[in-house]
Amino acid sequence: MTFLEHLEELRTRLIRILWAIAVGAAIGCYFSPEIFRWLMGPVLAALPETARKLHPTAVMEKFTVYLKVGLYAGIFLASPAILYQLWKFVAPALYQKEKRFVMPFVGVGTTFFLGGALFCYYVVLPAALSYLIGVGSGDDASWIEPWLSMSDQLTFVLALELAFGLIFEMPLIITALSMLGIVDGSWLAKHRRYAILLNTIAAAIITPTGDPLNLAIMAVPMCLMYEVGIWGARVFGRRKPTIEIARTRP
Secondary structure: OOHHHHHHHHHHHHHHHHHHHHHHHHHHHHOHHHHHHHHOHHHHHHOOHHHOOEEOOOOOHHHHHHHHHHHHHHHHHOHHHHHHHHHHHHHHHOOOOOHHHHHHHHHHHHHHHHHHHHHHHHHHHHHHHHHHHHOOOOHHHOOOOOOEEHHHHHHHHHHHHHHHHHHOOHHHHHHHHHHOOOOOHHHHHHOHHHHHHHHHHHHHHHOOOOOHHHHHHHHHHHHHHHHHHHHHHHHHOOOOOOOOOOOOOO
16 A cells, blocks of 8 residues: 555544444433433432532533533443444554454444443442542531532543553553554563553543552552553454574585
């Protein structure tokens, strides 16, 4: 392929991705009130019983919140199509035997992405929200009552959901790079300690709290995903060709 042909292929894939997101967003907007209520479950559970409500702070906020929920739901629903189009874009650089992994790539990628989002919903958010809402609570702060806006809480929850969805895609990204011959399992294993350090720093930046528990909840899965990526690189990575040098007799 020439450079212009690559650009045309990229344009085609991006248009198909946008169409998939548009269809998913249409479905998501229809169910956005129910989806928003479900997303806010950990937020409401962390609030005191007398304050389990969210508040719109502007006339258009409720509308824009539901619209945003529909858009992000569309991205989640379109994730298999997005992964498929990304695979088809890089497929010309792969060997014929490697191209047969397209369906496992899409299936595993979707599973990992949704798994990361669910891990965030059921493990990370309850711990983070309990800590954040509970800061400064006590008898001396009985006059303080949480008053949370719809938009702010949606932004907070979606940011963490997407972050963990992408974190759980790390093994797939590493495996894909190894199949392209960019990295290999041995090199990744050799630099494991640097990866652990970088993952911990990234977790400290991303995590919404500064306590060790929430830092560990984010850093440990990142390190585990890196280890899974090493395994994937060793199993599915492109093998370097071996050159046999014939010995000549004296």
